[in-house]
Amino acid sequence: MSFECSAADHDGARVFTLKGRVDGANATDMERAIGDAFGEPGRRAVLDLAGLTYISSAGLRVVLVLAKKARQGGGRLVLCGLLPHVREVFEFSGFLKIIDVAQDRAAAMAALR
């Protein structure tokens, strides 16, 4: 499965559902799909990664850029649903120290409230 992304609004937050794999070949697709999540100040967003089976450093970079945009605009970004091996990549890379991660979508929404 290649990369797929869908978006929906819930309780005033933008929820992006990512599926498949993100590598150097399609990281720009991911950036395009979620890049405007923090176009306005104070926006809140959830990245639901339950369907993400692989992420390379190119994908991590997109997530980092998004997190920085959120912080600069006074918004909030929460990741959720990470599969164990994907979570391990985020952990090894030091991302779990700088980005909020919730167990599942409900927990992520609760964290945004």
Place this chain on the structure above:
Amino acid sequence: MSATIGSGYLARALDRPGVRPHGMAYWLDEAPANAVTLGLALQHVAIQSVYFVIPAVVAGSLSPDPADATRFLALSILAAALWQALQLLGRGPIGSGYPIPGTHTAALVGAYSLVGLGGGGFGAAGASLALAGLAAVGLTFVMRRLRVVLPNEVAGVVVILIGVALVLVATQRLGLQPGGTLPGLEGVGAVFGSLALMVGVALSRTRAAPFAVLIGATLGVPLALALGTGVPDAMALVERQPWLALPQPWVPRFDQVAPVPLFAFLVALVALKATAAGSLVVLQRASDANWSRPDAPPIRRGLLANAAAMVAAGVIGAACPGPATAAVGLSIATGTLARRIVAAGAAMLVVVALCPKLVTLFVIVPEPVKAAMLFYVAGFIMAQGCQLVTVRMLDTRRTLIVAFGLSAGVAVAVAPQAFIGAIPVLSSPISVGAVVAFVVNLMTLPLVSRRAELDLPLDARANRSVTDWFDGVAGAWALKSQTARAVEQSLGELTDLLHELGSPALRLAARLAEDRVELTLAWDGAALPDPPAIASPEDLLGPDEVRHAFSVWLATRQAQGFRQRGDGAAREAWLAFED
């Protein structure tokens, strides 16, 4: 990274940071209240004291004098305290940093018997142990891939045979071996009575259950005395001992070291290394919620501490120390892994060692009760060995390692006198079984090696192609899913990077060895940048060279080793992942 791994063979900076497991009462650096610390430490000492029977029995094979036995036991308790303290060290190249109580190992019982049979005393035994300890120090640096030469099956055989050797010792103490005096009905009654008490307490489901051996032995002593099987003048022996005295070391007699016992000491290193490594891994696993595979540097430092304690024990003429696996199990079961507890326990052991009156109590335990303790402990050790043997699926090769190792060891145990008379060097079940299992393992190692290769163009689809390919390889080789994920992450990362650096194609070879997967990547073009020692997510937003270095860092993060070389434009990188 290869340089980092090489120079950091024992470095604490490379230790994987652990995560506190859920439900842990006291984690490594947490400090229980003083009363709790003392209570838990006392519980450890109670369990450790069960193994005091081993030096007490060893002393009997070196000298018939109970005073010598008391002296040897006091020195041996000090050696166990030293073993424990060395493991706790938090700085320097020695010591795992893990709270592992120490005690006395049964792996050398046969070797000590050989020293006694050859007319050697405590000095000769100490010298042999010191030499074996020095060899163990050397092996810590030579045997880098311990799991290859000492896989679970070999370690399990050794542990089972430690139990078998203890049964052999127990039967010798009871006079059941040729040349011995058969015990009367009273002696047999004392053995079974003590064993029944131990089993009764163990199955009682009370707080006393973990102390079954100690309680059973304590109650077994009056039973044995009532049946008339006690040590003559036992109380007089205790009364003659002072309350407080420094144990007098035996000077190691290197001039009395004989080749046959020394060989038995050296062969037993297989068992000593295996049990020490096993305890270190078990503790590491229990203390880290995110544990996925052994973290090598603390284990190497723990093995070095184990070897250093052996040398020290040999120099003072004490019995060989080793991990108290039963006490480790208790710590894990109760979630009490605070280093402070084990530090307090080490201090308590020193106090016991300085009190000869207390130490003599362990020496005068009647032989039937000692035999019952040995039978009981041997059973549990053999059960642990069985678990170790069956950790991995037993294919034909692994079954052969276990079968040949056990058969050889049990053959010696069944007819020890034949081996002592004909081939003294092969008169220890542990030595023979360990050597046979060790050799069968090494001889059949090439049979497990497998290879797979892939040539692919480095285009936008390369990352996907390479991870899909390895997914198939991992399935065919029955790799652990964690290993497969780590390799796929690495290959995907490197493939993306080489594509970005403009390399046109990649030639990939994967090789499965006993305990790991080795990858060789070959390409024409630019070299991969060296990974930084420490990387930060911010590197991903930096210049290309910093981002590329982060990519290599991420690709090699879970690798056991990484190196690359180049000849002109032709490049090659090598990575290894533990399975």
